[in-house]
Amino acid sequence: MRSLAVIVCLILCAPAVFAQSDRGTITGTVSDPAGVVVATIDAKHVETGAEYQTTSTSTGNYTLAQLPAGTYELSVSVAGFKKYVRSGLTVLVAQTLRIDVPLEVGSATESVTVQADAPLLKTESGELSHNVTTDRLDTLPILNVSSGGVRNV
Numbered sequence: 688m689r690s691l692a693v694i695v696c697l698i699l700c701a702p703a704v705f706a707q708s709d710r711g712t713i714t715g716t717v718s719d720p721a722g723v724v725v726a727t728i729d730a731k732h733v734e735t736g737a738e739y740q741t742t743s744t745s746t747g748n749y750t751l752a753q754l755p756a757g758t759y760e761l762s763v764s765v766a767g768f769k770k771y772v773r774s775g776l777t778v779l780v781a782q783t784l785r786i787d788v789p790l791e792v793g794s795a796t797e798s799v800t801v802q803a804d805a806p807l808l809k810t811e812s813g814e815l816s817h818n819v820t821t822d823r824l825d826t827l828p829i830l831n832v833s834s835g836g837v838r839n840v
Contacts, residue, residue, distance in 0.1 A: 711778035714750040715786040716743075717763055723747030724790065726765040733758040733774075756780045761788075769793035773801040779818065 717726040728749050730739045734757050743749040756778055763771040768790040778784055 709756055709780055710753045711756055711780060711782040711784065712750060712752045713754060713759065713761065713776065713778060713784045713786060714748075715788060717747045717749060717765075717788045717790065719765075719768060719790040719792070724765050724768070726763050726788070726790070728788075729762045729764075730754065730776075731760045731762070733760060754778050761786060763788045763790070765790060767792065771801070 713730055717724060717728070723746055724743075725745060725747075726743045726749075728741050728743060728751065730751050731737070732739075732755065735755075737755075739751050739754060741749055741751050759776045759778055760772065760774040761776055762773075769792075771788050771790060773786065773788075776784060776786065
């Protein structure tokens with residue numbers, strides 16, 4: 688009877704184990720002044736050099752899912768348009784980063800390089816989140832265990 692309870696408990700807990708992830712997502716829309724275009728999107732992981740590629744849909748939407756957390760350089764290329772390059776994109780664990788790409792008419796040898804942080808507004812979900820560093824957690828009075836108690840008011 689005890690082994691049956693253990694097996695049932697393991698079966699019920701299994702989805703929670705698989706729900707843990709160390710991946711993030713980059714999504715957005717590629718558009719030109721006249722409408723949307725189908726483009727090739729490349730994301731290069733700066734630390735490892737790994738490249739992830741996708742193609743936008745006919746409506747211009749694209750998604751690069753299951754990207755390892757880290758810093759990325761995003762490039763978008765379409766024939767007849769300037770190449771779009773954006774570096775310094777930081778993908779965090781379980782984060783969906785939205786990067787909309789406005790294309791400019793020009794030759795393939797020209798490129799538009801954007802160097803800016805990602806917007807703080809999350810338009811792809813209603814999620815509200817905040818990243819807290821371990822240094823900040825160590826200085827919180829509620830977690831200060833070094834003085835003998837749980838709280839140090």
